[in-house]
Amino acid sequence: AQSVAQPEDQVNVAEGNPLTVKCTYSVSGNPYLFWYVQYPNRGLQFLLKYITGDNLVKGSYGFEAEFNKSQTSFHLKKPSALVSDSALYFCAVRDMGTNAGKSTFGDGTTLTVKP
């Protein structure tokens, strides 16, 4: 079984400050991990993913995430937040032992960046 948790429903940061959106996961084997972003009334957009290799993954719009196997976490980070980063963020996971494509999504975290 695979599952993912986003412990914070809402994250508020000031523009220019660093931001972190948390994600923890549970899988039987090794994970594929993803972050997506959703703007109001739109579909999700892919930000970045971890498959294997370097634990620090860099993605779109200056976002990055760090895979931490011991803590089963994959937190999304950005050094300096922009107002335009305000959106709903989803973490997703797939256990490598399951069928390709069948990822499980978290419930989402709303990020608000204030000017």
Place this chain on the structure above:
Amino acid sequence: DGGITQSPKYLFRKEGQNVTLSCEQNLNHDAMYWYRQDPGQGLRLIYYSQIVNDFQKGDIAEGYSVSREKKESFPLTVTSAQKNPTAFYLCASSELSGASTDTQYFGPGTRLTVL
């Protein structure tokens, strides 16, 4: 929203009526998915298909039906048996092999309201 289109953007339905949501992709992806999104509940998988003429139930398939007669098309029918169909419906597609395995590309969504 990449090469995936969903129509219509907004849909209103009377209770007791079936309605079909369209999803088309020109990305040549093997896999396609339907999700339902309700406020505060993230994405829930309704159905998915990994190959033409084959599909599997997701976590909340009751009251829904799909078909996959063509690789590029994966329509979703919301039947009168679905007790609470008002929601935002998202279609996605992905490759099942190669460097982009599991990365899902989402359509813009269809907002269904039952009157």
